Amino acid sequence: MEQQTTLTVQNAPQRRRYELRDGDTVIGKAHYLPYDGGQGPERIFYHTTVSEDYAGQGLAARLVQDALDDTLDAGIAVVPVCPYVKLWLRKHPDYQQRATPVRPEHLAALENAQR
Template sequence: MDASDVTVRNDPARQRYELLDGETVIGATHWVPFAGTDGPQRIFYHTTVDDAYGGRGLASVLARRALDDTVDAGLTVVPVCPYIKTWLRKHPGHQEHTAPVRPEHLAAVPHERR
């Protein structure tokens, strides 16, 4: 399996983008909405890919599609998640669509993920 074999979908009810192998969820990047002073934002706070699918660049596929979809929806990305932060450093073209993490962003992240 490679990146062309997976799909990514947003599941707003669960506040996450899901990485799918067929209909099986094999990874996710979790988000929460935030009303920023400069407009609506989406805080990304946790990203995972099942170990069995590791080392194939699938987390990068998930990040790119989730962030592109967020920007296309007119939202600013707030990168709390360490993986998303690292991905953004490697893809500077996305930087203009991000906001710096502030204490109020961290307070908005579900408690179990802080």
């Protein structure tokens, strides 16, 4: 008999990422940087990963959709720097029109945060 798993997506603000969990195990991450450049709160999504053990199941899409839903529902703008998030947005025009274009100050904030 196949074991039933419970997949959830949770914001982990202290780690600045959304976590895709299989029970208690983190199997995917959508990293973001909170940013406020004077135009209201934004989240710069810059890196998304899912464990290779879970590849090919559409889980990155679920992780990104849940992360973006939660972000937008909180009134926070989405800034798509991550290549996967950009790709996902191209496939979902209803979300794409709600995303904020990447500006040079977003990239500078990411660079400064990684120093």
